[in-house]
Amino acid sequence: MSAAAAALLRVRDLTVDFRTDEGWVRAVEEVGFDLRPGRTLGLVGESGSGKSVSTRALVRLLPASARIAPGSSMRFRLRSGEEMEIAALSPRDRRLRRLRGGEIALIFQEPMAAFSPVYTIGHQMCEALFAHPEAVGGRLSRAEARERAVEMLARVGIANPALRFDQYPFELSGGMRQRAMIALALITRPQLLIADEPTTALDVTLQAQILDLMQELRAEFGMAMIFITHDMAVIAQIADEVAVMYLGRIVESGPAREVLRRPKHPYTQALLRALPRPEAGRRRLVPVPGDIPSPRERPAGCPFHPRCAHRLPGRCDRALPPVVEVGDGHRVACVLFAEEGGR
Amino acid sequence: MLRFILQRAIGMVVTMFFVSIMVFVIMELPPGDYADRYAFRKFSGTGVVVTEEDIESIRKQFGLDRPAWERYLTWIWGIVTRFDFGPSFAFETSVTDVIGERVGLTLVLLVATLLLTYLLSIPIGIYAAVRRQSLADYGLTVVSYLGLAIPNFMLALILLYIGVTYFDTTVGGLFSPEFEKAPWSWAKFRDLLAHLFVPAVVLAWSATALQLQTVRATMSDELHKPYVDAARARGLGEAKVILKYPARLAINPVVSTIGFDINRIFSELPIVALVLGLPELGELLLRSFLDLDMYVAGAILLMLTFVIVFMNFVSDIVLALLDPRIRLEGG
């Protein structure tokens, strides 16, 4: 059985442009990956790498100024077994509503901002239940919905869930809000959970709690997950596979262990070297030279070449490097491997 | 919540206290005093020679010889305990009698104007924010500019002009001639409603223009907050997302500025009333200022301000009911 056949989600050539005062700016370019049920893909990259935009495209929640370029493909296998081409849906398509929340759920970086301040936590949770009768086994009564929501709150480790159900977001502490956000996303038992930097705003101790919780729930619910982060170490904790993004392109992808142990792309290597490790001892780190260019000033050729220590003048600044498979599922987009690997 | 209401109520009383002092100062400002004007009005042209002593005795009669703070206390005491705003020399009766019916008419006009303002500005403002750069949005911008640039009295003049030249009717007044002095009846009430439309449009004109902008601006802000996307990500329909989430919050500034709106409307009342010939408080206020009938002017100023302060208080409470953050944290 090929991996692609069993995929829950297949993304190919996803390209997203934004209209700005100075013309169109490309935020995501030719991104492609597969995701199998029950697996976690870690999407890692620094600011402006396009990792959030590419996942927002999956639920078509892009700002009005964004455009998914023709030729992009995002095929998603629904619960019913039917395949859906997300890129082809019109923004007003009713099937989009089933997809959002029912099949694919999102959790956000700032739970405070992601909850409306004027409705209770419980109200917003029940709303998701009422919106997806197909996912939760039919229309629920208010009492049933409440029961399920309270159950879910308890499941994500919120003490006193019945009380919290009737509270407003600002009455909860930061950690609790993030738990409530997760409960809200999972209450419809989605097939895919997209977590957009869910722990970045949290302290390390809370981050550890939330990561553990998400691992547990992922196993229990058997869903697939896309986990966005800028922290390589978080990827190591939670992801099965990883895709490293730089300026809108995936520069390296593969099994998380493999990519972290044997990074191939100079950018991945540099990122890992620059990462401070929890070891004592004053020593120099190896920084990545230069600054991240803004997406509107994308270098020609390989986007990383101006900062790359191994760049080959005349090649890296001319054409995009080919994607080369260097190991089992381990792909890298760099000319250094173009000769040895082959497709 | 009870504490919250109590606090706001105390705040209201404190504000009204300072306002009453200010109004009193304004009443005292014009040169000469009540006695001078009373004597002038009563005896001028009658051939009676008014001496200093005569005026002095009038002054004594009205207690004008006493210090300002004492007069202030008497004045405010009369208002609070007996609803007595003092005498009006122009009408030679008490202020309360003069104001009488006009209070009701003014309030009717106010309510009609506010209803018109909100019924227009809230839905159109929300629509324009959602459909940015649509025809509605551009139309709104033009209208709100014009709303600022054409003062209400000018609009009133224009309407008058149109009425006279094209329809051969006067659009002024609140009643048809046959009902003017008639006692209240159903027919008179219907007549009032029919006449209410033009003044309400004129008065709502700039308030609507301003509110449209406010609603549109807050709505645009709220539309781009993450919780809106979060609601979409939950699979809610677009109409429900918009109306239930950002629109709900876009109404808050409207509620919180209701006092400001009333302030605007009251500001424009005297001038619009003058042009349209409306028998209400604003017109009386203008007349009393021109006549320097200061007790009447003071009473009206105080009443109008009280309505504003009271509505501010009401809007505070409504806002707290609408927004749990204020309700639960503000107390």
Add this chain to the structure above:
Amino acid sequence: MSAPLVEVEGLAVRFPVHSRGLFRRRVGQIHAVDGVDLRLERGETVGLVGESGSGKTTLGRAILRAVPVSEGRIRFHLEEGEVDVLALAGERLRRFRRHMQLVFQDPYASLDPRMTVRDIIAEPLEALGLAASRAEVDERVREIAQRCRINVEYLRRFPHAFSGGQRQRIGIARALVCNPEFLVLDEPVSALDVSIQADILNLLMDLQDSFGTTYLFITHDLAVVGQIARRVAVMYLGRIVELAPTEELFQRPLHPYTRALFSAIPSLEPGRSERLVLAGEVPDPAHPPSGCRFHTRCPFARPRCREEPPELRALAPDHLVACHFAEELAP
């Protein structure tokens, strides 16, 4: 050994908590920093680690006299003698600021967008009048800019031309231009992208090597502190719970909180042994727990911890810990 550069004893910072509304009564106080002792040797880097709400930023700013200090002593041992910083006021405090500076976390908010890079860096020199002439200011600005790896051509530009990393270099240059002996670095790399962080950390180490500046490096990230600090202080709810040389602390963390912090760091090698995951969150600093402040979250808490606050005591030379049962719990 010579005297330390900075000596902090029993430092406490308390912020009053007011009720809202008309009568702003004082209803309590937040013990942001509560009895901290800290000594910084000349030319060393002390890391100050803690979660948000631990009081680490307040402690750093209190030493710089940027927030009012409620209690305690801060002494600087300078070449010209010992200075009691808390006794300084007005002009003398202002003059003393050349000895101590702050680098901010947010490289965007901390640079005035209306000033050129040259003016920003020159501000301490010009505000304190430390240079005789404009030429000398320019000379020193140029010199420090080069040291901080800022292109001299950039001095004419405004901050909006720069990325986060470059801005942070400007902030560091401003802090160092008057040759301070002591620098508080308040999360200087937290807002930066990973690939830029290393560059700034390297720069800070290089600058310390050439100027011999003493750093108090505040961070929430133990990994960062491991790279740069010689000693580390761990704070929890306004108190230092553990203080040790970096190597020692990383190898043998004694306080349960420190151990929890370590095991919370996500590691590149998944599936490490024994993890100590803390339950719950940092309590409200306005109502800190009795006894040992950590007892509500400590997996090893015993009745004594609830009643008796532990003292910061030396378990090994230079290794201080505030836990009643540190010996028993030591791994």
Add this chain to the structure above:
Amino acid sequence: MAEERGGLGAEELRYYTASQWQLIWWRFRRHRGALVGAWVLLVLAFMGAFAPFIAPYSGTARDRDYVYGPPQIPRFWDENGFSLRPFVYGVKTERDPVTLRKIARVDRDQRRYLRFFVEGEPYRLFGLIPMRVRLFGVEEGKIHLFGTDELGRDLFSRLMFATGTSLSIGVLGVLIAEFLALVIGGIAGYFGGWIDYGIQRLTEVVRVVPVIPLYMGLAAAFPPEWSNVQVYFAMTLVLGLVGWPTLARRVRSHLLAQRREDYVLAAELAGARPAWVIRRHLLPSFTSYIIVDVVISFPYMVLSETALSFIGLGLRPPTISWGILLQEAQNVRAIEQAPWLFIPAVFVIVAVLAFTVLGDGLRDAADPYAVSRR
């Protein structure tokens, strides 16, 4: 999009080294409506400042031959042929045989040619320079571009003078209000605490009283024997006194926000004195906002003056302002018989629109760093 890489383009360098004012100007320039508004205001201000030069006659001179006369529009040709020099028709005064009232009748055979820089009645420009030359006039008889009022006064001339009065009263009113707002809001924002609380209360009290009635109350206090100059300055004072609270609130909240900025703390820790902080950080951040504030509040001042004069509680004739001109258009009869008396209203509307559009443009441009912060 930036094509050239590596070396910095001149364009970019220009942007990077641009000061606040340059950035504001660049952003403002893109706002076409605001530019138009600025030009309109410049023209109006010019009209006001050079009113005696532009106006062919003084504001009080009567043309007894042309009472309630309609506007005379200069033309180049008619059935009698073409003329390179524009002309208006002459008027003959006849008595209406029925009412015996004098009425002006247009004499199509008589042409009055328009001349520029003609000698007119003497006047003093800016109240100082004695001059006789007027921008335009006709050789014989008189020209009334916008017609005349019931006393036969030239509306165009009066409108020029009115523009000067109304704009200047607005400027002075705004300046006084802004000055009070800066002082009071500044004190509140800088000291905080009880002073702030007290000032807040005071501001609130002034704000809740309806504005125009409050103006009316203060204006009613002008003694009738006051001279025009006294009334004029009293008006500006009243406008300023009532206008400050809104501005003071904005000043205060802006000041509070600025004081909390990190870079202000950075300056204090760098050893800067309060005066330094105010001069180097607070004021530069402030000026652009204050300019916007002034521009935005200007229309309210102009409209208030117009409204007050309109109802007879503001300026008094023979002073000429927009409000006073509109007073003559107060009743329906007047508008019916002489609709040109409504021309001043067009000026008011255009001026307010220009200010509003300009204010909007300035507000968008005033914070050039808003985008780059994200």
